[in-house]
Amino acid sequence: MSALTIADVERIAALAHLDLTADEKTQFARQLAEILDYAQQLQTVDTDGVAATAHLHTDAGTERDDAPRPSLTPQQAVANAPDAAVESGLFRVPRVMGG
């Protein structure tokens, strides 16, 4: 049985930019361990020298003309952003330094 500690869960959550409640940490520690334990059965498969499949049926050498095309305006692009400065077409975020 794979053991997953609360500290493991906190480390993964930090990597994923998630802040979990104490209940979520306990629940995920148990559920993720259970799922990973189940996934351990893959270790019984002999994959020596087998290439990994990352993607499928991609046509080689698909190219497009390097020509400008119509696209969203800056105003359209930021229209869904919370607290955007839409008129100037800018995203707005909290202070970055010293946070």
Place this chain on the structure above:
Amino acid sequence: MAALTARAIRDDVAAGRVSAVEVCRDAIARIEASNPSLNSFLLVDAEGALERARKVDARRAAGETPGPLAGVPIAIKDNLCVRGMKTTAASKILATYVPPYDATVIERLEAAGVVIVGKTNCDEFAMGSSNENSAFGPVHNPWALSRTPGGSSGGSAAAVAAAQVPLALGSDTGGSIRQPASFCGVVGLKPTYGRVSRYGLLAFASSLDQIGPIARTVEDAALTLTAMAGPDRADATSSHESLPDLAAALTGDVKGLRVGVPRTFVTEGVDAGVKAAFDAALAVLQESGATLVDVELPHAPYGVPAYYLVCTAEASSNLARYDGVKYGYRSPASADGLQAMYTHSRSEGFGAEVKRRIMLGTYVLSAGYYDAFYLKAQQVRTLLRRDYDRAFAHADVIATPTSPIPPFGLGEKADDPLQMYLADIFTVSANLAGLPAISVPGGFVTRDGARLPVGFQLTGRPFDEATVLRAADAYQRVTVWPTVAPGELR
């Protein structure tokens, strides 16, 4: 009229026997009547739909050739972008998002004459097999309201089964079109990976995701695929492989067709009623002249673990974009600085299953676990593809049940993610191998006095949707299982 097929509506609209506006009004009335009990639609755009229907009628009146789906009302899964129409992926984090552009499939289907009536409920970011992960409440199965319609495209399948609309779009990453189609007694097609552009589909797992139709007939699914397939400069993974004439492929003739049956795979854990329906479906194909052949898919039992490692890894990367900056929800706690804004917005905006999958995906991609989990899963994916290559040397299609179990009760598996994942055993392989697969209505089982649909799945060679559709259509022609749930339930 929404109980008619898309093909029948198209023919009537093209011949002027009915207007697109009349068809549209009928669909909206049906949706308004049954949506309170089904929760299949998250958004109904009645005014916009009537306006679009008027344009279809105007084009016909002006002498233009009506499109192949002229006047057909269609529902769109809420993870597909429709310009100006709120698109939430059933997530709180996108509750207010209004796309500034159309998905490629939307552009193509509108050019073919469809009338978009609204957006359908689904599991949050298409992550789930029961529709219970929607931030806006679960969808109810039209055949038995206490049961799940399946997921993640549960709203789309329920909408078609309840005759709210004749046609809907779903997306399928590990069975999300086929399993709800099976649970709701309708047809669901996942095309070959690359057959349909994914541009404008909110990404879950980019190497597995594919958009496809949910309909009541195989013919309608073929019509819809024809209208939306083909290369797209906006999606580098869309294929240039040509699509044969699918209408011509639906001959009803399966004489000599070799149907592969992976008998050792379709044994353990399969509900007895589902197994009986599956055996009966095979017998129907055999009586129609097809030959049943035994095939082996030795790595298929590893499909579920491989799938849940690959899809969560890709999801953890794809969902990194939801950070409170560019669109969607931003936490009020963002005054504490940029990092706090990211973390609080994501933690408050995502639901439990999405967080669980992001956590799992982050774990399997993290240092020390990448080789043992992620790389291993991708290698098993290669072995599974080879299994299919070998099987397709002897068989033209491969038959399995779509789901090992009939539609289960809402809440029944909600607290046990692993049990929920295990029920995806027959659908995930087609995504891992990128193959076309269809779920066609394949009979019924009775549970607690309710008649519940069971799906029959056929999987084909890459880009050979034509054979998959031909076999499914031939089966549907001789079985005609009802595809509209009894109305008194609503």
